[in-house]
Amino acid sequence: MxxxxxxxxxxxxxxxxxxxxxxxxxxxxxxxxxxxxxxxxxxxxxxxxxxxxxxxxxxxxxxxxxxxxxxxxxxxxxxxxxxxxxxxxxxxxxxxxxxxxxxxxxxxxxxxxxxxxxxxxxxxxxxxxxxxxxxxxxxxYITYFHGKKVDIGKQECKRPRFYREIKYRGDDAKISLEELQFEYGVLPQNIEFVIxxxxxxxxxxxxxxxxxxxxxxxxxxxxxxxxxxxxxKDNKEIEKAKFDIKRKGTVEILNSKDVKFELEQEIGFEEFEDFTEIMKNNGFSPYNVRLVEGSVIFSANIVDEKKGNIFSVTSNGKKFTIIPKYNSSPVSIIRFHRFLIEKIDQLTSVVYDTQ
Structure with missing residues (x-):
């Protein structure tokens, strides 16, 4: 119209x-x-x-x-x-x-x-x-919701391996949503309200x-x-991430700032191969992958196949440190944050720079 x-x-x-x-x-x-x-x-x-x-x-x-x-x-x-x-x-x-x-x-x-x-x-x-x-x-009050099961970190739910998607309309929509969320890991995708x-x-x-x-x-x-x-607030913190090289005379000056995400549930060394496969299945292609036991388990450059942006990732299994590459947009880091929350650990958080 x-x-x-x-x-x-x-x-x-x-x-x-x-x-x-x-x-x-x-x-x-x-x-x-x-x-x-x-x-x-x-x-x-x-x-x-x-x-x-x-x-x-x-x-x-x-x-x-x-x-x-x-x-x-x-x-x-x-x-x-x-x-x-x-x-x-x-x-x-x-x-x-x-x-x-x-x-x-x-x-x-x-x-x-x-x-x-x-x-x-x-x-x-x-x-x-x-x-x-x-x-x-x-x-x-809530009149309707559409929910899907997602990974919820350490919090357990009934029969966690099963896919669930629910569309619900009813006078008890609020109570039903709470029950499905806590017992079956179903989180709302959209909710309808009346005031x-x-x-x-x-x-x-x-x-x-x-x-x-x-x-x-x-x-x-x-x-x-x-x-x-x-x-x-989270988006502003993510947007601070940058990687610039400026030339002053014959000297190149590196100006970089990372952003960090922290999982609630740590990824073990033996789980990172599965993690990279999940990344690929969700539009993030890693290259120059380094996977070794130690303080830094995993490092790679990541191509966001949907956006075309590139960023680097290092992780000890608990924290992920991200730096954009080649003047790439921070929107791909927002997408990666979403990937961690929806596919790896719902309780993933942004770590704020205290400086």
Whole structure:
């Protein structure tokens, strides 16, 4: 669904979106993205290179991004409206009144392959914090969730080897989610909430949201901004990682900064071969691998096959030290952090530099 051409201010755009929600049966999709480098023109050029049309002149402070695709011999038109976060220059928001299916078919898969772009993903602990924050709002309740079993470190669950995926709608959705989480290792991928007389919406761990009803400005301020606040500290620490060589006269000066992740459950020396296979199966290809017993068990350079970025990894089985290579984007380190949490140990944490 396309918004009328208008020289919108940001506030006018939000008001228009709220009016559309009231007057139509459409849902508003909001996708939060992180882009490094934080350059508007570069991001718009990326969308153009991906086959999108970009209109920077007819919508005021908002940029319209559109595309078409075929579904069952029917041409679907998809419209997005791009804004930049007012505080965090690397964060962008995309709004659309198209369906979730349209979003998946035209945007979400492409984000996976764009070198400097990624979702503002929430890891399980942060997603759980967002859920609890929403449930503290008076009268709020869960109506639906979609959950999957993930590895949960030392915490045991019933029949842990079995794959589980559950979609659940019911009056007891909150209690059922808690039971499935603690007894069967099922973690929510998305959750639907109702706040009586205010809003109905769905949150997704990948940082995108569906607003069924409610005021858009209030939803952004109370829900979306809270999710950003939950993840921004970890992301900022990851973004500090760098590897530069500068020349001063005839002298080369190395300027490097690593980022560290720590597992709850240590990986033993004999388990690292399996670890490298799991990496490969999840789009991370190691080369120059060194695997020996000692204080540093594992070291390698890693190619993010989806993003094309390269970074180095060293590990003693408990901590992983990461340094980006060849001016690679930090979004691949965010992806590797996600890989460790979702495939190795849910309790993996970012180790903060105290200097």
């Amino acid at each position: 396309r918004l009328p051409n208008n020289k919108y201010s940001y506030q006018e755009f939000l008001n228009t979106c709220s009016d559309f929600l009231k007057k139509t049966n459409k849902k508003l999709q909001i996708v939060t993205l992180i882009f490094r480098p934080n350059n508007n023109n570069q991001l718009l050029e990326i969308f153009r290179n991906q086959g999108f049309s970009v209109d920077i002149s007819n919508f005021g402070d908002i940029v319209e991004i559109s595309t078409k695709y075929n579904l069952y011999n029917t041409t679907r038109e998809v419209y997005y409206y791009l804004t930049k976060h007012s505080k965090y220059e690397e964060i962008y928001l995309l709004f659309s009144f198209n369906s979730v299916g349209d979003i998946y078919n035209t945007l979400l898969n492409r984000v996976e392959s764009i070198q400097d772009l990624y979702y503002l993903w929430l890891h399980p602990a942060k997603f759980d914090s967002l859920k609890e924050y929403i449930l503290e709002i008076e009268g709020s 009586p007389a205010a809003s109905q919406f769905k949150i997704n761990k990948n940082g995108y949201y569906t607003l069924f009803s409610g005021n858009v400005e209030e939803f952004l301020r109370n829900i979306v901004q809270k999710s950003i606040d939950l993840v921004i």
